[in-house]
Amino acid sequence: MWKSLQCYLVCFISVLFIVSCKQKPAENEADAETEEELVERALQIHKRVLTLDTHADTPLRMIEPGFDMAERHDPNETGSKVDYPRMKEGDLDAIFFAAFVAQDIRDDDGNTRAKALCLQMIDSVVASTERNSDVVGLAINPDDAYSLEKEGKRAIYIGIENGYPIGKDLSNVEEYYNKGVRYITLVHSSNNDLADSATDPNGTEHGGISEFGSQVVGEMNRLGIMVDVSHGNDSVFYDAIKLSKAPIIASHSNARAVTDHRRNMTDEMLKLMADNGGVVQLTMLADYLREAPPNVERDSAVAALRAGMKPIGEMTMEERKAMRKSFQELNEKFPNPPATVVHVADHIDHIVKVAGIDHVGIGCDFDGGGGIEGVFDASEVMNITIELVKRGYTEEEIAKIWGGNLIRVFKEVQSVAEEIQAGEFS
Incomplete structure (x- = not known):
């Protein structure tokens, strides 16, 4: 009888367990987070973490007569993607404004013009932070972003896109550092005296980083300037990994395995970047985020438009407006499928x-071609965080993606510079 009672109890407990298990999904469904609750949680995370965007070509805007960073600009009317009000709307805490100089003639006159334009843009960034010191501050060191955030201000860092303004004078690197520059993109869309571009139609010239470019990398390491390999060809990446004594960055590049574009990084490069301790910063440029079907008519129209363009730095305000209007009309006539925040998260x-x-x-x-559906300008960057939360990323992970990883590299670059200057680097 005791054995029968034991069997009965075991069966009864088993039935209770099965029933309770069947009831749990219903309870979980009742407790499930709604879409509205998820978005609110994501926005709170976005507000708490340091949000840092490492690349915007906004200084080109800032040297336009009458352009005011303190005013909110309509991106559909002006093409502008960043200003201080929209940084606040998007809870974007910090940004690197890159002084971009398009590649031109590589002689003394060309180098002189490039340096003058670069300095003009850097000075415009500094002047803007001084005029708007109630809402922004010029940031020089990694921790400045956090201290300015605590003051309720946006942190403005300075970079240079394209090493062309260095010319052939190594001392220019220190001059830019003293002006506040904290990263330099070695090359842009065409080869320069430092390195080879991923997109130069004439192909490779130096086989990666030139001899002078190697000296520039060494000087950047000595001073504490981050070495940026975005826009460089694959050989530039591998050379930078070997040459740099500090971790490197790609300030605006994506994953080639997801979107097969020369500007994106292969899995081998991503693994080496991890070994190096560096960081790859995802960019919002549609062609780097998704594959577009062949569009020969569009490609021909873009090529014809660019062939007749002056370098952006030499354009008047009216010419820049006309250029933007022409590209807008071209995009309307030959539309490509949009890139979305989903593509961004796929790359991440x-x-x-x-x-x-x-x-x-x-x-x-932003202001350099970036801007996609859902992240069209600085006011919409929180949509990246919302998508990451949907995919299960934790707040700690999101904090790393949005700023923590770059700040870590920035600190390591400065630490290496201190060791080099003290003669302690081995």
């Missing part, structure tokens, strides 16, 4: 899988 997922959570960040390339 891939880089995290290959390189790890410590080696990915955000570099939108």
Whole structure:
């Protein structure tokens, strides 16, 4: 009888367990987070973490007569993607404004013009932060972003896109550092005296980084300027990994395995970036985020438009407006499928899988072609965080992606510089 009672109790307990298990999904469904609750949670995370965008070409706007960063600009009317009000709307805490100089003739006159334009843009950034010191502050060191955030201000860092303004004078690197520059993109869309571009129609010239470019990398290491390999060809990346004594960055590049573009990074490069301790900053440029079907008519129209263009730095305000209008009309006539925040998160997922959570960040390339559906300008950057929360990223992981990883590299670059200057680097 006792054995029968034991069997009965075991069966009864088993039935209760099965019933309770069947009831749990219903309870979980009742407790499930709604879409509205998820978005609110994501926005709170976005507000708490330091949000840092490593690449915007906004200084080109800032040297336009009458352009005021303190005013909110309509991106559909003006083409402008960043100003201080929209940084606040998007809870974007910090940004690197890159002084971009398009590649031109590589002689003394060309180098002189490039340096003058670069300095003009840097000075415009500094002047803007001084005029608007109640809402922004010029940032020089990694921790400045956090201290300015505590003051309720946006942190404005300075970079240079394209090493062309260095010319052939190594002392220019220190001059730019003293002006506040904290990263330099070695090359842009055409080869220069420092390195080879990923997109130069004439192909490679130096086989990667030139001999003078190697000296520039060494000087950047000595001073504490981050070495940026975005826009460089694959050989530039591998050379930078070997040459730099400090971790390197790609201020606005994506994953080539997800979107096969020369500007994106292969899985091998991503793994080496992790070994190096560096970071790849995802950019919001459609062609780097998704594959577009062949569009020969559009490609021909773009090529014809660019062939007749002056370098942007030499354009008048009216000419720049006309250029933007022409590109807008071209995009309307020959539309490409949009890139979305889903594509951005797909690239982040891939880089995290290959390189790890410590080696990915955000570099939108606003005012330089960046701007996609859902992240069209600085006011919409919180949509990246919302998509990451939907995919299960934790607040700690999101904090790394949005700023923590770049700040870590920035600190390591400065630490290496201190060791070099003290003669302690081995």
